[in-house]
Amino acid sequence: MAILARMNMLVNDFDKGFDLLKDAWHEDKNEIKVFDVIAQIADYNQTDILNRISKLEKEEPNELAYKMWKSKIYSMSKDSTEKASELIDKLEGLDVGSVNLMLIKSNMYQNVGDIEKSKEVLEELIKNDPDSFIGYHAAAWQDYNNGKYDDAFKNCIKSIVVNKDYPDNYGFLIPEIMTKQKKSEEIEPYLRTALYKEPFNYNIIIKVAEYYGNTVKDTNKALYYYDLASKIMPSDPEIYYNMALIKMNTQREDDAIALLKKSISISDKVSKYHRALGTVYLNKEKSEEALKEIRNAYAIDKNDILTLNNAGCYYIAIDGDVDRAMVNLKAAYDGINEKTSADDKNTITENYNRVKNLSDAYNKRNGATLTVPDLKLFY
Numbered sequence: 001m002a003i004l005a006r007m008n009m010l011v012n013d014f015d016k017g018f019d020l021l022k023d024a025w026h027e028d029k030n031e032i033k034v035f036d037v038i039a040q041i042a043d044y045n046q047t048d049i050l051n052r053i054s055k056l057e058k059e060e061p062n063e064l065a066y067k068m069w070k071s072k073i074y075s076m077s078k079d080s081t082e083k084a085s086e087l088i089d090k091l092e093g094l095d096v097g098s099v100n101l102m103l104i105k106s107n108m109y110q111n112v113g114d115i116e117k118s119k120e121v122l123e124e125l126i127k128n129d130p131d132s133f134i135g136y137h138a139a140a141w142q143d144y145n146n147g148k149y150d151d152a153f154k155n156c157i158k159s160i161v162v163n164k165d166y167p168d169n170y171g172f173l174i175p176e177i178m179t180k181q182k183k184s185e186e187i188e189p190y191l192r193t194a195l196y197k198e199p200f201n202y203n204i205i206i207k208v209a210e211y212y213g214n215t216v217k218d219t220n221k222a223l224y225y226y227d228l229a230s231k232i233m234p235s236d237p238e239i240y241y242n243m244a245l246i247k248m249n250t251q252r253e254d255d256a257i258a259l260l261k262k263s264i265s266i267s268d269k270v271s272k273y274h275r276a277l278g279t280v281y282l283n284k285e286k287s288e289e290a291l292k293e294i295r296n297a298y299a300i301d302k303n304d305i306l307t308l309n310n311a312g313c314y315y316i317a318i319d320g321d322v323d324r325a326m327v328n329l330k331a332a333y334d335g336i337n338e339k340t341s342a343d344d345k346n347t348i349t350e351n352y353n354r355v356k357n358l359s360d361a362y363n364k365r366n367g368a369t370l371t372v373p374d375l376k377l378f379y
Contacts, residue, residue, distance in 0.1 A: 002033040003198075009041055010202060010232055014052055025065045029097025032134045035072050035104075036168065040203050042073045044236065049073065064096050072100070075108040084108045099125065103138055110145060118142060133163035140173055149180045170194035171204040175211065184215045205229045209242070219246050237263035241273055245379055248280060256280050271300040275307050276379040278314075283377075287318045305340070306378040308332035309348050313375040316355055329355050347376045 001024035009017035025034045042049045050073060057066040067087055074084035088105060102125045109118035122142060126135035136159035143152035156173050159166065171194030175187045191211055194204045206229050213222030223246055230239045244259035260277040267273070278293030294314055297307040312328035315321045333352040336345050354375065 001027065002031060002037050006037045006040065007200060009037075010200070012235075018052070018056060022063070022065045025068070029095070030099040032100065032103075035069075035100050038069045038072050039076065040201075042076065043203065044233075046073060046077075064091070064094060067091060068096055068100065068104075071104050075104045075111065078111040081108050081111045098128070099132070099134065103134065106138060106142070110142060115142075115146060131162055133159045133166055135159075136162065137166065137169060137173065140177070144173070144177055144180070147180075149177050152177045153181070165197055167194045167197040167201060167204060170197065171201070171207055175207065179215075187211060187215070200232065202229060202232050205232065206239075213242070213246060219250055222246055235266060237266040237270065237273065240266075241276065244276060244280075248276075248283075248379060253280050253284055269300055271297040271304050271307055272379075274300065275304070275310055278310060279377045279379050282314065282317075287314075290314060291318075303335060305332040305335040305348060306344065308335065309351055310377050312355065313351065313377055316358075317375065322355070322358065325355055344378070347378070351375050 001020050005017045005020035005024060007017075008014075008020060021034055021037060024031060038049075050070065053066050053069055053073075057063065057070075060066070068091065071084050071087040071091065074080040074087065084104065085108060088101070088108070091101060102121050106118045106121040106125075109115075109121065119142060122135060122139050126132060126139065129135065136155045140152045140155035140159060143149070143155060153174070156169055156177065160169050170190045174190045178184060178187050178190075188211070191204070191208045194201070195208060198204060205225055209222050209225035209229060212218045212225065223243060226239050226243045226246075229236070230243075233239065240259040240262040244256040244263070247253070247256035247259060257277065257280055260273055260280065263270070263273045264277070274293045274297035278290045278297065281287075281290035281293060291314060294307065294311050297304065298311060301307065308328045309332040312325045312332065315328065316325035329348075329352045332348045336348060340348075
């Protein structure tokens with residue numbers, strides 16, 4: 001019933017999907033698949049799903065399923081664990097089942113850094129039901145989050161021995177563990193097994209596409225699975241954006257432009273779609289179109305250091321305006337923080353230093369020649 005609910009949601013029939021999911025929960029309050037569905041749809045658009053559940057809750061304020069689902073969503077993020085905790089306090093002792101409530105509590109403790117409490121909850125879950133595949137699955141995720149990758153793999157295998165048909169072990173958990181173990185080349189059969197178990201699972205299809213695109217670098221297979229995902233979820237702008245990145249890297253820029261325009265037509269308030277389109281236009285020497293998209297990206301997020309970097313590159317490469325380029329590149333450089341990836345930090349720093357050196361030489365009037373350095377743009 002939970003799987004059927006997910007399939008209805010995939011074709012945008014959320015009313016029927018939530019009805020089926022609620023029925024599934026009342027049939028078995030410990031069925032993990034109900035909460036897998038909630039996690040998967042919330043991962044796609046958390047705000048929208050919370051709004052939909054809140055609307056249902058207004059119509060049925062005493063329905064415990066909705067409160068459990070909201071607590072699951074809140075427990076998935078460190079920023080909302082306090083809301084999860086408040087809901088869990090109200091749900092304790094009520095007829096909501098034990099397994100999923102314990103998993104939510106464990107996830108919540110993990111997110112706030114209370115590893116011991118998280119571990120205690122999972123140990124209790126496994127003790128209560130030694131043959132519970134989900135207890136081992138959750139323990140494996142906990143080991144993974146704590147950097148114990150060998151232990152994580154062992155617990156995942158225990159979970160598979162108990163239940164060989166649970167696709168998340170093959171499609172999400174093992175690939176993440178093996179990536180950390182530097183065994184990415186061994187992941188493919190697990191992903192294929194996950195697709196065999198649940199061939200319509202949109203999240204698994206995306207995972208497969210990312211594997212071929214980012215790890216194996218097989219662009220044809222990556223595009224095949226992204227295209228398959230777009231058939232299932234045509235309203236997801238990220239699919240077209242990721243396909244566009246592949247097209248750009250294989251010099252098919254006209255295709256990339258069409259795909260990015262598709263992303264923007266679905267969601268025009270995402271700065272990276274405009275930023276990427278601006279970069280493609282710059283590569284095609286369409287400076288007016290490039291500047292328009294850079295400004296669109298900046299209007300959406302004035303603090304996006306990747307967009308600020310691109311703006312700086314534009315002003316020096318196209319306008320020859322060193323001062324204006326420096327303003328933007330310095331803002332990008334100053335905006336680097338602990339969340340900035342190493343690659344992004346290096347690119348921004350290199351661009352900033354190159355233009356700064358060029359600017360210093362120009363301002364000293366010592367006869368230095370002003371040349372446009374080789375700058376790197378972000379998609």
